[in-house]
Amino acid sequence: MITLYQLSKSFNGKKVLDNLNMRFKERRITVIIGRSGGGKSVMLKHIIGLIKPDSGRVLIDGIDMNTLKKKELNEIRKKFGMVFQDGALFDSLSVFENVAFPLRQHLNLPEEDIRYKVYSILNDVGLNGHESKMPSEISGGMRKRVAVARALILNPEIMLFDEPTTGLDPIMSDVINNLVVSMHDKFKFTGIIISHDIKGAYKTGDEIAMLYNGKIIEVGTPEEFKDSKNPIINQFVSGSMNGPIIL
Amino acid sequence: MDAILNPFESIGKFILKTINDLGSIVIYMGEALLSIPRYRINFNNLIEQMIFIGMDSFYVVGLTGFFTGMVLSLQAYYAAKVVGVTYMIGPTVTLAMTRELGPVLTALMITARCGSSMASEIGTMKVTEQIDALEVMAVDPYYYLAVPRILAAIIMLPIMAILCSLIGIIGGYVVYAYFLGLNHVTYIEKIYQYINLGDIYGGLLKSVFFGAILATISTFKGFETTGGAKGIGKFTTQAVVLSSICILLADYLFTSILF
Numbered sequence: 114m115i116t117l118y119q120l121s122k123s124f125n126g127k128k129v130l131d132n133l134n135m136r137f138k139e140r141r142i143t144v145i146i147g148r149s150g151g152g153k154s155v156m157l158k159h160i161i162g163l164i165k166p167d168s169g170r171v172l173i174d175g176i177d178m179n180t181l182k183k184k185e186l187n188e189i190r191k192k193f194g195m196v197f198q199d200g201a202l203f204d205s206l207s208v209f210e211n212v213a214f215p216l217r218q219h220l221n222l223p224e225e226d227i228r229y230k231v232y233s234i235l236n237d238v239g240l241n242g243h244e245s246k247m248p249s250e251i252s253g254g255m256r257k258r259v260a261v262a263r264a265l266i267l268n269p270e271i272m273l274f275d276e277p278t279t280g281l282d283p284i285m286s287d288v289i290n291n292l293v294v295s296m297h298d299k300f301k302f303t304g305i306i307i308s309h310d311i312k313g314a315y316k317t318g319d320e321i322a323m324l325y326n327g328k329i330i331e332v333g334t335p336e337e338f339k340d341s342k343n344p345i346i347n348q349f350v351s352g353s354m355n356g357p358i359i360l
Numbered sequence: 361m362d363a364i365l366n367p368f369e370s371i372g373k374f375i376l377k378t379i380n381d382l383g384s385i386v387i388y389m390g391e392a393l394l395s396i397p398r399y400r401i402n403f404n405n406l407i408e409q410m411i412f413i414g415m416d417s418f419y420v421v422g423l424t425g426f427f428t429g430m431v432l433s434l435q436a437y438y439a440a441k442v443v444g445v446t447y448m449i450g451p452t453v454t455l456a457m458t459r460e461l462g463p464v465l466t467a468l469m470i471t472a473r474c475g476s477s478m479a480s481e482i483g484t485m486k487v488t489e490q491i492d493a494l495e496v497m498a499v500d501p502y503y504y505l506a507v508p509r510i511l512a513a514i515i516m517l518p519i520m521a522i523l524c525s526l527i528g529i530i531g532g533y534v535v536y537a538y539f540l541g542l543n544h545v546t547y548i549e550k551i552y553q554y555i556n557l558g559d560i561y562g563g564l565l566k567s568v569f570f571g572a573i574l575a576t577i578s579t580f581k582g583f584e585t586t587g588g589a590k591g592i593g594k595f596t597t598q599a600v601v602l603s604s605i606c607i608l609l610a611d612y613l614f615t616s617i618l619f
């Protein structure tokens with residue numbers, strides 16, 4: 114269970130998160146939507162302890178992430194997989210070695226087992242035949258899929274996705290959204306997806322939450338979001354420049 | 361008035377920033393060194409770095425040593441000729457190379473070649489979130505990226521410095537025997553007569569520290585990098601400048617203590 118409790122964070126005097134409260138349902142996918150620069154990535158990085166809050170708490174299964182020593186934090190982090198916005202693949206390592214990296218770091222497996230695991234996850238994300246390529250040699254959509262494979266390889270309980278479809282064409286976005294859903298069916302992780310792709314959010318999310326002005330202003334199922342009475346959410350969902358959101 | 365004060369103000373700022381940097385680097389160095397015994401060393405990674413710092417730098421370091429030795433021999437000749445002690449050229453070149461120029465020039469060349477690439481490589485990883493990705497995967501980026509580089513530099517710098525000195529002595533010999541036409545046996549004989557191993561050990565000890573300095577500062581600056589492509593350039597430059605200054609400063613301190 115992931116709980117964010119009265120989380121606040123400012124950068125250079127600008128409040129990015131402002132007393133944010135949120136509880137994520139276990140084994141479900143929650144999609145966080147919100148405007149660019151609205152603090153979605155900052156919120157996600159708080160969950161995995163890459164950023165420390167100015168005040169408030171991040172609780173993972175009841176444990177406060179910010180009271181942990183480095184070693185304990187690393188233990189907790191093994192429960193997580195994270196897909197960064199631009200993939201953050203290691204550009205000096207091949208696709209195969211990128212996906213094998215967490216295995217090599219944390220498990221003492223024989224080489225055959227590593228190969229078996231890497232090939233099977235690359236097959237899951239539809240990338241067989243590309244294992245020896247370097248990240249610079251493959252397309253953006255493929256890089257995202259490698260990043261998903263690398264994040265899934267240790268079978269984490271929690272998966273964090275930072276804008277998995279941003280920068281991709283609509284068809285590739287759909288491929289990635291379907292991949293997230295099918296991987297969720299297979300691995301049953303607790304998923305947190307950041308997105309401003311509202312169509313994708315309806316498709317992948319069991320729940321949708323909107324981040325606005327540093328707070329989560331509404332949480333609900335896709336149906337509840339479609340029928341929302343909140344004018345801010347209506348404006349965001351319809352993608353209009355006219356409405357209560359201050360530009 | 362401002363025009364007069366501005367240069368002083370910027371000198372003051374520079375000194376404050378340098379001292380601040382040095383403080384953080386000492387803390388960083390302590391952490392990096394303390395983390396060595398806590399983990400098992402990744403030998404592939406270490407060897408890769410040793411090849412990069414050592415083998416791949418051989419030509420640059422060798423050429424630097426060769427020309428420096430030649431110049432030293434020539435300059436020493438002008439001075440020695442006056443008082444008729446040209447037989448002392450060999451020991452002069454050897455002493456200058458092993459004690460000072462070998463270690464210092466090697467360190468400066470390797471800073472330019474490898475320190476810059478350490479900073480820009482880690483800097484690029486920082487701005488493209490690869491460092492964050494390491495942390496998220498519960499891998500300590502300092503251990504994974506900094507420790508092999510620092511260790512490799514500590515191991516390889518003395519080796520490269522001794523090669524540089526040796527090639528410099530050969531360069532001096534070439535000028536002595538062929539360009540100046542002096543007796544080449546004297547060159548070698550006098551080196552044996554006047555140089556003792558202490559001169560060489562002192563230079564090697566310096567090199568160990570220069571290696572630690574350049575790799576620590578360069579990796580540190582890499583981790584500090586922010587601000588995209590421009591930031592990578594800026595922090596790489598800072599890495600090279602600060603490493604070079606610290607190497608020269610440390611050289612003076614060592615020389616005054618050691619010899």
Ligand SMILES: Nc1ncnc2c1ncn2[C@@H]1O[C@H](COP(=O)(O)OP(=O)(O)O)[C@@H](O)[C@H]1O
Nearest residue numbers: 124125129147148149150151152153154155156
């Ligand atoms: N490490 C940081 N240092 C300073 N400012 C930051 C940092 N990370 C994010 N910010 C600022 O916080 C705000 C929110 O950023 P972000 O969470 O990346 O937005 P998004 O919702 O698009 O993911 C932005 O104004 C950004 O400039």
Ligand SMILES: [Mg+2]
Nearest residue numbers: 153154198275
């Ligand atoms: Mg973002």
